[in-house]
Amino acid sequence: MSTRARLGWIGLGLLAVAGVGVTAAAASGFGFAPAAATPAPAAPETGEVTRGDLIATTTESGELANAGETVLRADGGTLTWLPAAGAVVERGGQLYRVDDAPVVLLVGAMPAYRVLAPGTSGADVRQFEENLAALGYTGFDVDDDYTWATADAVEDWQEALGVDETGTVEPSRIHYAGGSVQVTSVAADVGDAAAGEVLTTASTDRVVQVDLDETDAAYAVVGAVVEVALPDGTTFPATVTSVETVVIPGEDPPMGNGDTTVLRVTATPDDPAAVGAAGGSTAEVAFTAETREGVLSVPVTALLALAEGGYAVEVVRGDGTELVGVETGLFADGRVEVAGAGIAEGDTVVVAS
DSSP states (O other): OOHHHHHHHHHHHHHHHHHHHHHHHHHHHTTOOOOOOOOOOOOOOEEEOEEEEEEEEEEEEEEEEESOOEEEEEEEEEEEEOOOTTOEEOTTOEEEEETTEEEEEEEOSSOOOSOBOTTOBSHHHHHHHHHHHHTTOOSSOOSSBOOHHHHHHHHHHHHHHTSOOOSOBOGGGEEEESSOEEEEEEOOOTTSEEEEEEEEEEESOEEEEEEEEGGGGGGOOTTOEEEEEOTTSOEEEEEEEEEEEEEEOOSBTTTTBTOEEEEEEEEEESSGGGSOSOSOEEEEEEEEEEEEEEEEEEEGGGOEEOTTSSEEEEEEETTEEEEEEEEEEEEETTEEEEEOTTOOTTOEEEOOO
16 A cells, blocks of 8 residues: 555544544533443341340230229218229228218238227237337237227327227228228219228239130240230330139120130239339230240341242352351241351341341
C-alpha cells in the first residue's frame, strides 16, 4: 500500500474515534448518563449457634382472683351500716353493723361459737386474747383462761367500739378470718333485717386459677412454677399450690348430661406485691411443657428443608458458606434444638430475612 493510502486509513480511524467522543459528549450534554454498575449483593442475615437450656411452654387462659371466699350471715336485728364492695377490712375493723353495733373482724382459724366470759377456758379463749393483745390491750395473760383481767381489757375494747361495756364477748359480734379480707360482694341493703346472707369476703391474698383438661395432667403439678400475664402487660411468676378435680355441671344436672371434669389449678404469686390492683382479672398462664438442658440451638429461620427429607443449615465458612445436615429436637422461643457432626457452638448460620 502506498504512503498516501495508509495516511487515508489513519485519518478515517481518527475521525471514527473523534466521532465516538463527540457522540458521548453530546449524550452527556443532553442528560443521558452511562449505565450504572451492578451493585454487589447484600450480605445475608446471620444468627449464632448457642448452647443452653430450651424451655417450651403451653399457655392457658385463667383468672386472677382473691383467695378463699366466705359468706357472712347475720341472725337477728337490723342492718344499719354496710361496706362497699371492694373495701378492705383489717383486724379490729368493722365488717358491718347490726342495731348500730359493729361486727368486728379478728384473725384466727377457729370460728366464734360461744359466749366468752370470766370462767371460760379453751383454745377459742387463747385465740381471742391473742387478738386483744394484738390490738394493743394489756393487763391480762394470753392463755386458755378468760379471767376478770381479760374482762377488764374487753371493757376497754368495747368502750373504744362505742358499745355496751359488758366484759363478755358475744359470738355474733366477732368474725374470724385468716387475715385482712376484701369485701367481694354485698347481698343486702341498710335497713334490711339482719337475717341470712349479708356479704361475701375473701382473703386479700391473690391467686390465679386455671381449669385444665384431664389430658393436661402433666402440667398440674404442685410446686411447679408458671408465668402469669395480665391484660395490662404485668407479668409475674407464681407457684402451683393446689390441684383439685372439679366437675362442672352441664345443661341437664339431674341426669349428669354434659358434665365436664377439669383439673382446677391454683397458683400463688411468688411476690404478692407484683400483682398490683385488687379485683378480678383474666390471666394468661404459661406452663412448662418440656425442658432440654445444655443443647445446641439455632434460630428457627436458619432451617432449610431438604428435597430428600430432613433439614440443613447454611454455616458461614470463611468467605463462603457450607450446607450442613442437622437433626432437630425441641422448638421453643423462636429457636430449635439441633445436632450434627458439622455444627458447633459459636458457628454463624444464615437465617431467612
